[in-house]
Amino acid sequence: MLETEALRKVFNGKAAVDGINLYMEKGESVGLLGPNGAGKSTTISMISSLVRPTSGDVMLHGKSTVKDPSQIRRVLGVVPQEIALYQELTAYENLIFFGRIYGLRGKVLEKKIAEVLELVGLADRQKEVVKTYSGGMQRRINMAAAMLHEPEILIMDEPTVGIDPQSRSHILETVRRLNQEKGLTVLYTSHYMEEVERLCDRVYIMDHGRIIASGAKDELKRILSGEETIWIDLDRPYPKLLSSLQMNEEIIQATETEKGVKLIVPKGARILASVFQEAEHHQVQIVNVNVQTPTLEDVFLHLTGRKLRD
Amino acid sequence: MGTFLKKDMLVLVRDKTELTILLAMPFILMVILGFALRGLLGGDTEALHMPVAVVQLDDEQRGTEQFVDELDSIGLPPEVMAELEMTAAELRPYSLLENILTSDNMSDMLEPVLLDASEAEQALKNGEVAAVLTVPENFTYHALQKMLLDIGSGSELHISVSEYGSLSASLFHEIIDRFVHTLNFETAVSKASGDMATTSAEQEEMAAAADIGGIETVSAREPVSSFQYYTIAMAVMFVLYVATAIGQKAYVERQQHVFSRILLSDRHPLAYLGGKFVSATVIAFCQIVILFVLSSLIFRSFASETVAFWFGMAVISFVLSICVGGVAALLTSLTIRFNNNAVTIVFSAGIVSLLAFVGGSFMPVSEMAEFLGVIGRWTPNGAALSAYIQWMQGADAKLLLEPMTRIAVIAVVLLSASVFIFPRRRSI
Ligand SMILES: Nc1ncnc2c1ncn2[C@@H]1O[C@H](COP(=O)(O)OP(=O)(O)O)[C@@H](O)[C@H]1O
Numbered sequence: 126m127l128e129t130e131a132l133r134k135v136f137n138g139k140a141a142v143d144g145i146n147l148y149m150e151k152g153e154s155v156g157l158l159g160p161n162g163a164g165k166s167t168t169i170s171m172i173s174s175l176v177r178p179t180s181g182d183v184m185l186h187g188k189s190t191v192k193d194p195s196q197i198r199r200v201l202g203v204v205p206q207e208i209a210l211y212q213e214l215t216a217y218e219n220l221i222f223f224g225r226i227y228g229l230r231g232k233v234l235e236k237k238i239a240e241v242l243e244l245v246g247l248a249d250r251q252k253e254v255v256k257t258y259s260g261g262m263q264r265r266i267n268m269a270a271a272m273l274h275e276p277e278i279l280i281m282d283e284p285t286v287g288i289d290p291q292s293r294s295h296i297l298e299t300v301r302r303l304n305q306e307k308g309l310t311v312l313y314t315s316h317y318m319e320e321v322e323r324l325c326d327r328v329y330i331m332d333h334g335r336i337i338a339s340g341a342k343d344e345l346k347r348i349l350s351g352e353e354t355i356w357i358d359l360d361r362p363y364p365k366l367l368s369s370l371q372m373n374e375e376i377i378q379a380t381e382t383e384k385g386v387k388l389i390v391p392k393g394a395r396i397l398a399s400v401f402q403e404a405e406h407h408q409v410q411i412v413n414v415n416v417q418t419p420t421l422e423d424v425f426l427h428l429t430g431r432k433l434r435d
Numbered sequence: 436m437g438t439f440l441k442k443d444m445l446v447l448v449r450d451k452t453e454l455t456i457l458l459a460m461p462f463i464l465m466v467i468l469g470f471a472l473r474g475l476l477g478g479d480t481e482a483l484h485m486p487v488a489v490v491q492l493d494d495e496q497r498g499t500e501q502f503v504d505e506l507d508s509i510g511l512p513p514e515v516m517a518e519l520e521m522t523a524a525e526l527r528p529y530s531l532l533e534n535i536l537t538s539d540n541m542s543d544m545l546e547p548v549l550l551d552a553s554e555a556e557q558a559l560k561n562g563e564v565a566a567v568l569t570v571p572e573n574f575t576y577h578a579l580q581k582m583l584l585d586i587g588s589g590s591e592l593h594i595s596v597s598e599y600g601s602l603s604a605s606l607f608h609e610i611i612d613r614f615v616h617t618l619n620f621e622t623a624v625s626k627a628s629g630d631m632a633t634t635s636a637e638q639e640e641m642a643a644a645a646d647i648g649g650i651e652t653v654s655a656r657e658p659v660s661s662f663q664y665y666t667i668a669m670a671v672m673f674v675l676y677v678a679t680a681i682g683q684k685a686y687v688e689r690q691q692h693v694f695s696r697i698l699l700s701d702r703h704p705l706a707y708l709g710g711k712f713v714s715a716t717v718i719a720f721c722q723i724v725i726l727f728v729l730s731s732l733i734f735r736s737f738a739s740e741t742v743a744f745w746f747g748m749a750v751i752s753f754v755l756s757i758c759v760g761g762v763a764a765l766l767t768s769l770t771i772r773f774n775n776n777a778v779t780i781v782f783s784a785g786i787v788s789l790l791a792f793v794g795g796s797f798m799p800v801s802e803m804a805e806f807l808g809v810i811g812r813w814t815p816n817g818a819a820l821s822a823y824i825q826w827m828q829g830a831d832a833k834l835l836l837e838p839m840t841r842i843a844v845i846a847v848v849l850l851s852a853s854v855f856i857f858p859r860r861r862s863i
Pocket residue numbers: 136137141159160161162163164165166167168
């Protein structure tokens with residue numbers, strides 16, 4: 126139903142978004158994954174008709190929304206990366222205002238407000254001024270404000286940045302329910318792999334304004350199907366072990382972690398024996414070993430050579 | 436519009452700093468300036484009751500006769516002479532002065548007593564009178580000669596005061612000064628109207644004008660008290676801060692992406708601008724009303740005024756508020772267009788004070804250089820201030836048309852500019 130065609134945006138001669146093609150079907154939950162500065166927000170702003178593309182187009186049901194933004198604005202709910210609320214007003218007053226500019230009035234408005242407050246779980250604190258809320262509560266109201274006019278498509282731009290775990294899981298759970306129970310189409314932007322893994326059917330991975338990989342979660346992970354990740358926890362940091370592992374030709378990549386080292390190795394490689402041998406040799410104690418199939422994080426690392434959260 | 440207005444009002448009411456600037460500051464300044472400059476404007480003189488001694492050394496009858504006698508020796512045509520004689524008999528400069536000093540309007544301020552020179556000197560020394568006005572010998576004669584024939588240098592009134600620079604003394608000086616000015620003005624008029632060839636009808640008119648003019652300059656206008664003056668002066672100044680407050684809020688909305696959210700609702704972008712205009716207008720009007728009411732309640736600045744009076748005040752306030760709406764709209768347009776609040780900051784930090792100064796909010800325009808006054812009349816606050824003052828002095832409504840038109844013109848210019856500047860595209 127929604128599709129972008131070679132979407133491009135140039136700021137001051139530099140392409141922030143450089144030819145993005147993506148699509149969303151009705152009822153789908155799509156993830157847009159990428160590190161800070163990848164161009165996710167700019168892409169979203171163009172899709173939601175707030176920023177005019179330098180070139181390319183956004184099509185809703187085959188019609189250009191760049192030429193006629195009204196059609197997409199009616200069906201779109203956008204949860205911006207920023208807290209786009211009046212800090213001095215209460216949650217309730219904010220919702221009244223945003224509901225009214227969408228043309229909602231009277232009983233209908235009251236009902237919708239009660240509904241979205243229920244949805245984000247803040248009904249009991251609606252009369253408090255927004256600026257006194259915790260970051261997580263503000264993000265939840267930020268989301269509620271985008272839901273008042275019953276959008277068909279919900280676009281969320283990093284809705285969980287910098288909030289407490291409770292609010293975070295509340296938001297994630299709400300989005301999952303809206304998608305699965307109400308059939309809402311969701312475009313979810315994040316630089317947290319695990320959120321996208323948990324919520325989204327299909328994922329686009331962005332870097333430097335381009336899509337570097339896309340597909341269903343499993344498809345993407347299959348990029349790494351020939352590899353395994355091994356987490357090895359040591360009793361103390363031991364750089365010499367790391368460097369000797371990095372010399373090992375069988376190991377694709379060895380990196381330091383908080384507790385020890387992380388190895389990416391070809392699937393089926395009999396690597397553990399030699400690792401234990403090295404540890405023995407350097408007199409370090411291995412306290413835990415964990416072999417994992419790859420995550421999207423690993424996919425990103427594999428594709429770009431960088432971690433997502435640098 | 437109602438939606439935007441309600442929201443803007445709420446946001447403003449929650450902002451304690453902004454409320455302080457909009458309501459508390461003008462009120463405090465009103466109190467300070469009203470007290471400090473009490474008396475300078477001649478309206479707060481109710482309680483003055485200043486005793487003054489008048490030493491009358493002039494003999495009006497004789498002065499007039501002497502003037503008439505001497506007319507013979509100049510050799511004027513007989514008709515002209517007859518007219519001059521009549522005018523002289525009617526002018527009676529001393530009576531004019533006496534009338535003024537004992538008029539109803541003055542009786543609140545002055546308690547004149549006729550004394551002879553030595554008594555007066557004694558009274559002044561003893562502090563029984565605040566000033567002595569000496570009307571010199573031949574005052575009438577010299578005044579008539581100066582006024583009607585422009586011969587000599589006129590006659591000087593002499594004022595002795597016990598306390599130089601005291602408020603009452605300077606006030607008395609001011610009154611007498613204006614009287615002398617009126618006389619001189621009359622001299623100028625009779626000269627300008629074509630030597631002595633004027634008809635007697637014109638002369639009579641002039642004589643009548645002398646009476647009216649003389650009294651008008653000094654006291655026939657309703658006096659404006661300093662509290663009234665500074666209530667108005669501060670209201671027209673601080674109402675401008677409504678515009679900067681609205682402009683600043685627009686900047687916050689832009690920064691915090693609330694503006695994006697409003698765009699996403701698919702409201703026409705100009706609806707937002709219109710909302711700002713209406714909000715600023717309404718808030719400005721409320722602010723003026725609150726200040727007037729406070730001033731009335733606490734200082735009784737506008738006690739016992741009529742409904743017609745308040746209607747006039749409301750009309751002026753409304754037109755001024757619309758103009759403030761225009762300023763707010765322009766600041767909003769610039770802020771949204773350039774995503775920058777520099778203009779709003781400059782406006783609130785400097786331009787408002789400048790406008791207030793040339794518009795007469797700190798001191799009456801009549802006390803300032805003339806070119807400043809001309810600029811001041813073209814500021815919305817200056818024009819409104821003069822409209823208010825004229826209205827309070829009981830001026831005809833027609834006289835208000837001119838300053839009101841100026842404000843309206845400014846408002847239209849500001850609004851047009853803001854619509855022109857506001858980003859019309861539906862995206863940023
Ligand atoms: N309004 C703008 N003007 C100039 N540069 C911008 C603007 N918005 C974004 N950028 C630049 O575009 C790039 C992508 O930004 P953004 O879309 O916010 O990335 P993300 O949301 O993935 O973190 C960044 O380098 C950013 O500095």
